[in-house]
Amino acid sequence: MSASAGPQPGVGILGAGRAGTALARALQRAGIPAWIASTRSPTSMRFHLAQYAPRATAVAAEQIGQQTGGSGPGRPDGLSIVVLMVPQEDLDGVDPGWLDGVLLVDATNRWEDEPLPDWFEDSLQAGLSSSEAIAARFSGSTVVKTLNHLSHWDLDGGGQRVQPRLQPVAGDPANMGLEVGGGGGGPPPPPPPPGTVSAQTSSLESVTFPDTPTSSSTTPRWTLPTGASVQGWIDASSGSDGTGSPSAVWRATGIPYAQAERYCPAEPAPAVVGTLEATSLSPACPQRDLAILEGAAPANPLGDLTQDEHCQHLSVTVPAGTDPGERLPVMVRIHGGSYVAGAGDQPLYGTHALVAEQRVITVNVTYRLGMFGFLGVPDARIPANLGLLDLIEALRWVQENIAAFGGDPQNVTAWGESAGADAVAHLMIAEGAQGLFRRAIIQSAPFGLMRGREAMTNALGAVAAEVPADAPPEELLTVQERIERTALRFGLRGAMPFGPEYGHHPLPAAADLDAAWAQAARRVDVLVGWNAREAALFTPGVQGVKVLPEVPLVGRAAHEGLVRLLTESIYGRGVRAFLARHARARGNGYQYLFDTGSDHLLDSSHAAELPMLFWDRAVWGSAESLSEVDRDDYESRARQMRAAWATFACTGHLPTGTIPGVMTVERAG
Structure with missing residues (x-):
């Protein structure tokens, strides 16, 4: 025919x-x-x-x-x-x-x-x-x-x-x-120049494909909507597959998205004029090391990052060769660290493997922490939730600029773990954040610690009020340590003294939280979950508990019972309640339980999934928590988890069931 x-x-x-x-x-x-x-x-x-x-x-x-x-x-x-x-x-x-x-x-x-x-x-x-x-x-x-x-x-x-x-x-x-x-026979025509694509768009949506730097270029460059240029760099240093062979990604790092004086709400960063050299990593907010990460993460988790309270910077990572008009899914990564530690560009959170394998774009955000961003003191005229306002500005930057990097501003996933997951959940109900992201990945949010904090917050604010507003950052960190010690008398909630405060801009009052999350359910798809033994990371820091597994006969069982009890109280119960409310409001959501099933004392503990998502042998290879795993098998399972996260970011859906040695997924409702 x-x-x-x-x-x-x-x-x-x-x-x-x-x-x-x-x-x-x-x-x-x-x-x-x-x-x-x-x-x-x-x-x-x-x-x-x-x-x-x-x-x-x-x-x-x-x-x-x-x-x-x-x-x-x-x-x-x-x-x-x-x-x-x-x-x-x-x-x-x-x-x-x-x-x-x-x-x-x-x-x-x-x-x-x-x-x-x-x-x-x-x-x-x-x-x-x-x-x-x-x-x-x-x-x-x-x-x-x-x-x-x-x-x-x-x-x-x-x-x-x-x-x-x-x-x-x-x-x-x-x-x-x-x-x-037409034209019969002969060799095929030469490929069209960069920027020419055999696509005819409809009136429903505009798709553009501007010129793109070549994969061999040492200086990838993007043009922002303002006309300014961003010059990035090629990162081919990390292996992103099971063999450890490098897969290049393009990066634009240390891009300022907001600015703020101390204790002031963030404002958009000044528009770039000319060319922005985006080749330096984002600075971390001033902080102390988190002792609880010992064993779970490599030593010196911040690497060589500088520290600066004016830390509102982000970094974009794209698959090498991405056309600016390709409209790839965008995953905005919000780091954890109990709202007092961590940074978007710390080596632990390298997204090379995820980006290269799954063809997504990641945006790693650094924001204000601790005394700088998450403790409101009305008497000292220090607003609450400044770090959350930073994150809203970062999401606005993504909406305005990510298409220039090949991302789809209509397919943005806000994604975090621990305090970062808690921040993502609160961004769902934050004033000014509506429409800035379409999906949320919420890993190990400590929902069990976030309510009933008013008395603790007031007590901690009294300590913070003693510090002069112009005190050097080091002095603020010293006072922050006093605040953390003061918080311990408030029980489990005191384990995370800093965080979002209800009834202060941009968050609703505590009495309105459930209604606000129910309202958000129809506009944000969620993937929310926890690790089977979250508390195993924290029990060694509790007096007398560290040696419990060594007690003959009953010690290991008693320790395991305590781990499961704390995990359920801080994480599991809150996750199930969050998803049940989401389902009642007719939202689209999935729940996962991360459980690798090994015998290591830190198996499936808090942050145990991070090496799978951010795998890099050069970074995670020295982690004590991975000392007993078969690396080839682990990397194979890690790829499956990265694929699952990317699938949800791309489509809002996940297959239900079990990925052996990784997790079990269920659909809401």
Whole structure:
């Protein structure tokens, strides 16, 4: 069967997200024309397919049809294949008749930067009577429905393959459309210049693909919406796969996102003029080392970072070769450390492996801590929640600028562990943060410590009020240590004396928290969980408990009972309540329980999952908590966890069940 004389065959892709865009690029590399019609709404992050399908196909018919010579409603004429990149669960309620002649591919399929598979190109050109062969070869995808028929790649009916010539449409300065010319035989045309993509956008969404630095460049550079440039660097120093071989990523580090005088709310950083050299790591907020990390983390966790109370900087990491218009999922990482320690750029939190393997963009944020950011003292005119206001400014920066790095500002996940997870949960209900992120990954948030803190906060504020407002940072850290000792008399809550304060901007009053989180449930997908033995990291610091496992016969069992009791009180109970409320409010959410099942005393303790997410042998190889693991097996399991986190960030969904040696996942409700 040969194609009709008028329309030019090609591939129409409904869905201009990560998977659809990557497929269009793969087709372009193979010399096959492809057109994208977006299925997104300008006012909503994502329509249900039953709502957007008719409009999407109408747009595709009009715009793709104009390019190919076809017209009319429904499936665009003249296309060899139409691919709809959607999650399978979005198919509920769709008229089956609309799906005739459409190949549906699960949106989690990842083409990455691989060449277009030979089987796909050959199948398009072979004129198969059905597309089942193609459907069977979509590696990693769920094909919901296949085409009934495919047309020959044969424009003149004579059996000759016609090579398409891709060129910008006249009058299209963004190089978003393509004209398809003919020409029999001969070598394929040269690839289009950087910035030219075989994609035609619809009126539903604008997709642009500006010029991109090459992978071999030593100075990747991005242009911000203001016109200023950011010059970054290539980081090929860390192994990101099981073999330890390096995979380069591009980084732009130490970018100021906000500024503030001491005890003042953050304001946006001044606009960059000219070129910003983003090649230095972000400074850490002034801090002392956390003794509880001994054994769980490598020595000197801050590495060579400088410390500065004006620490409102962030660092962006992207897969090498990312086009600025690629619209990759964005994961904004908020570090933990009991609101008194940690930094976005400390070596423990390197995202090389995650970015290189999963093709996501990460943004690591540094913010004010302790006395500088998380203790309000009304009598001393020190506002509460200054560190939280820093984080809101960071998320605003991401919304305004991340598209320049190839990220999708409509697909941002706020992601944190411990105090960072607690901050993410509170950002869900913070005034001014609505719409700044679409998903939340909340790892080991100490929900059990965060309520009923008013008396403690008032007592600690009285100590802080004694410090002159202009005291040097070192003096503030000395007073901070006094505050931490004072807090111990308040029981478990005193283990984390600093943190968000309710009833102070930008947070609601304590009585309104449940209503606020319920209201946020419909706009933020959540993945929330905890580690099976969180408290095992902390019990060695409790007098008399450190030696408990060594007591004959009953010592190990008694210690384990205490670990489980504290873990449930501080973490597990609060996580289940958080997710149950989210489900009652009809929010989309998942719960995980991290449990590797080893016999080490620090197995599945607080922060035990961090090496899996931020694996780098050079950094984590010396951690005592990993001294007994098989490294190859561990790295294999770590890749599975990184893939799960990236899948949720990309789609808002996760397969339920157990990943052996990693975690069990359940869906809310």
